[in-house]
Amino acid sequence: MSSLYVEVSPEPASDVPVRRVTITVNGEPRTADVEPRLLLAHLLRSGFGLTGTHTGCDTTNCGVCTVLFDGTPIKSCTMLAVQADGHEVLTVEGLAGASELHPIQEAFKDEHGLQCGFCTPGMMLTAKAFLEDNPDPTEDEVRWALSGNMCRCTGYQNIVKSVLAAAEMLRAKAGN
Amino acid sequence: MYPSRFQYEAPRSIEEAIALLHKGGGEAKVLAGGQSLVPMLKLRFASPEMLVDINNIPDLDYLRVDSDGTLRIGALCRHADLEKSMVLETHQPTMAAAAPLVSDPIVRNRGTLVGSLCHADPQGDWASVMVAVDGHIVAQGPKGRRSIPVSELMKGPFQTVLAYDELAIEAVVPAPKGVAAGGYLKLERRVGDFATVGVAVAIETTDGSVVRAGIGLTGVGGSTINAKDAASALVGAPLSAASIARAGELAAQAAQPRSDHRGGATYKRHIVSTFVARILNEVAESKGKAA
Structure with missing residues (x-):
C-alpha cells in the first residue's frame, strides 16, 4: 500500500x-x-x-x-x-502482536465485550491507556474511564467485565 | 464532515502567534485543544480563513502555584492535567470539583481551561468556576499584556472582549484570602452532554467567618452568570442555615434559564438553589467535622 x-x-x-x-x-x-x-x-x-x-x-x-x-x-x-x-x-x-492478540482483545473475546463491534476499537484503546495508569481498577473506575465511549448496543456490562478481566490478565503477565 | 478550507499556521512562539492573528485581521481563530472549535468547523458554524494552532508553542502547559499562593494555568494546560493535579485539591477545591465533570475523559485529554474560557459558551463549566473563584485571564496582543477578569470576559454567547489579535496566554486565580472551600455541581443527561444546570460556589473563610464568596452559574442564560447578590449574602458571617437558604434563593433569581428539552425554566431555577445549598451544606458539615 x-x-x-x-x-x-x-x-x-x-x-x-x-x-x-x-x-x-x-x-x-x-x-x-x-x-x-x-x-x-x-x-x-x-x-x-x-x-x-x-x-x-x-x-x-x-x-x-x-x-x-x-x-x-x-x-x-x-x-x-x-x-x-x-x-x-x-x-x-x-494492538495485536504478530501471532497473538493483545490481552485486552483476548479479554473482549472471552467476556463477549462486543456485540456489533462498532465501538470496540475505541473502547479497547481507551482501556489500554487507562489500565497503564491504573492496573488494578474497581468497576466504578472502569465505568468512569469509559464514560467518553458510547456503545449503542448498550452492551456496557460485558465491556466493563472485559476491561476488568484484561486488567487481571495484564497484571498476571506483568508479574511473570 | 469536512471543515471549510482554511490557512493553517503552527507558530512556535507567542509573539509569532500574535503576529499571525494580527495579519489575519479578525478572520483568524486560535486552535488550542480544539474540542469545541473543530466540531464547529465541521458543522460549519465557524469558517475562519486562518487557524493559528498554538499547540507547538513551548512552555504553555503549566499549572503552578506562585510563592504568594497565586494559581496560574497556561493556555495549553489540559482539563486532564487539572483533573489529575494534587495542587487543586488543597488549593482550589471548587476547581478540583469541576475538573472531572468537564465533558468526557477523552475530551479532557485534549481540551484546555483557557480555551474553554475564550470559547465563551454559556454552557462552559470553567467560566462559572473562574467567576466563582474571582479568576482572570492574561491576554497578550501587539501592544502588550492586560488582565481581564473572567466575569468581564464574556460579552455574550461565544463572544469575548478579546481583540482579534490578542492571545489568552494564561488564567490566573488569586490566592485565597482565608481557607478556600466550595464545589461544583452539574446536572447533565449523560456524560458529555451540555449541562442542564451547573453551579460553582467558592467561599473563603477566616476564623469561621466568610470573607469572600463567589457563585457562577452554567447553562442558565445567554452567558455565564455571576450571581453576585447570592454570593454577597454569605459574606461577613459564618455559614448558617439562613444564609445558605438566602444564597440559594438569590442565585435562582439571578439565573435566566429557558425552557427546553433539558427541562423547564422553573425546574432549572429549582436546581440552581438546590445545588447552591447542597455545596454550602457540605462545606458547613465538613467544617463542623474539622472543628
Whole structure:
C-alpha cells in the first residue's frame, strides 16, 4: 500500500497548499501530503487504509474514533491530520502482536465485550491507556474511564467485565 | 464532515502567534485543544480563513502555584492535567470539583481551561468556576499584556472582549484570602452532554467567618452568570442555615434559564438553589467535622 496520500475528498483546491506530514502510526513512520482541513480519522481510514478506526457521530460525542496520540486517548475526528505531524498514533490495528492478540482483545473475546463491534476499537484503546495508569481498577473506575465511549448496543456490562478481566490478565503477565 | 478550507499556521512562539492573528485581521481563530472549535468547523458554524494552532508553542502547559499562593494555568494546560493535579485539591477545591465533570475523559485529554474560557459558551463549566473563584485571564496582543477578569470576559454567547489579535496566554486565580472551600455541581443527561444546570460556589473563610464568596452559574442564560447578590449574602458571617437558604434563593433569581428539552425554566431555577445549598451544606458539615 502506498504511504503517500495526496488525494483528499473533496478534491484539494489548487490554491490551498498541501502539507507534508510524517506520523508514526503503529510504530511505522507514514508520510502523506494533506490539506490542513483533513481530519486525522479520515487520514487513517481513507489515506492509510486503517479502517479499524471508526467514525460515528462526527461531533466529538461518541468516542468510536478514539486512537492513542502519544499514548493518550483522543478523538481522531476532532484533530486535524496536520496536528499529528511528528507524533505517534496507535490504532486498533497496532494492538495485536504478530501471532497473538493483545490481552485486552483476548479479554473482549472471552467476556463477549462486543456485540456489533462498532465501538470496540475505541473502547479497547481507551482501556489500554487507562489500565497503564491504573492496573488494578474497581468497576466504578472502569465505568468512569469509559464514560467518553458510547456503545449503542448498550452492551456496557460485558465491556466493563472485559476491561476488568484484561486488567487481571495484564497484571498476571506483568508479574511473570 | 469536512471543515471549510482554511490557512493553517503552527507558530512556535507567542509573539509569532500574535503576529499571525494580527495579519489575519479578525478572520483568524486560535486552535488550542480544539474540542469545541473543530466540531464547529465541521458543522460549519465557524469558517475562519486562518487557524493559528498554538499547540507547538513551548512552555504553555503549566499549572503552578506562585510563592504568594497565586494559581496560574497556561493556555495549553489540559482539563486532564487539572483533573489529575494534587495542587487543586488543597488549593482550589471548587476547581478540583469541576475538573472531572468537564465533558468526557477523552475530551479532557485534549481540551484546555483557557480555551474553554475564550470559547465563551454559556454552557462552559470553567467560566462559572473562574467567576466563582474571582479568576482572570492574561491576554497578550501587539501592544502588550492586560488582565481581564473572567466575569468581564464574556460579552455574550461565544463572544469575548478579546481583540482579534490578542492571545489568552494564561488564567490566573488569586490566592485565597482565608481557607478556600466550595464545589461544583452539574446536572447533565449523560456524560458529555451540555449541562442542564451547573453551579460553582467558592467561599473563603477566616476564623469561621466568610470573607469572600463567589457563585457562577452554567447553562442558565445567554452567558455565564455571576450571581453576585447570592454570593454577597454569605459574606461577613459564618455559614448558617439562613444564609445558605438566602444564597440559594438569590442565585435562582439571578439565573435566566429557558425552557427546553433539558427541562423547564422553573425546574432549572429549582436546581440552581438546590445545588447552591447542597455545596454550602457540605462545606458547613465538613467544617463542623474539622472543628
